[in-house]
Amino acid sequence: MSNDSRRLTIGALANEARVNVETIRFYQRKGLLPEPHKPHGGIRRYGELEVARVRFVKSAQRIGFSLDEIADLLRLEDGTHCDEASRLAEHKLDDIRAKLADLARMESVLSQLVCACHTRKGSVSCPLIASLQGSGQERIPGDAEPA
Template sequence: MENTTVNLTIGALATAADVGVETIRFYQRKGLLSEPHKPYGGIRRYGAADVARVRFVKSAQRLGFSLDEVGELLRLEDGTHCMEASRLAEHKLDDIRAKLADLARMESVLAQLVCACHARDGHVSCPMIASLQESSR
């Protein structure tokens, strides 16, 4: 990806990509964003492609991709490896579905415990606390 305009400081890049400067530096350390050459006595300059790349990383993160997975997606960014990208997305979709199933089970158990707490009529022991104590044994 070519940087057409090379005139942004790291702060301006962060603002344009709606992230913090430390996020830019972190992405550079992780190899997700290259660090431009720093001219002697000058400051590094970034361009439009850098803004697009940071936005790509953030978009992928919002979909649940880890930074390692984002790195894989960036390796495929030329758009010619659609099957590989599809496999990564399918794997992520499976992970998300598994997490949703776990969350549904958690929601069900917690709902039952809340109902038990509300229906305890004069019992000394809290059903919620008792259940957690039994689970920890």
């Protein structure tokens, strides 16, 4: 992959890409970054293409792509498969929106339970604990009715 004049050691590559050396090795094991040839008695060298690839992987991770999804995106890295890349991104966006909906539901339920804890009176059991134990005294809002 390295076809430029900069010849970096793995440590320099990691430093340039703002990751640690183990991240580079992990990406190589996962097939996200090719391992360059090691000359007899020498050390492997990397270039700007590898720096760019590691940065690509980190950028994709920051917006929620898994390493498997990133591998799919890397297969499209020549930039001529925009429709395919768009489909992958749309699928990821759907996943993120579903997670956001789940988080909103969890926030609402937990908020109701915390409120119930703060408004309880006397020696009744804790509404949060009771709902998590499924004691029947308190049902977790949003849970399906038992069959």
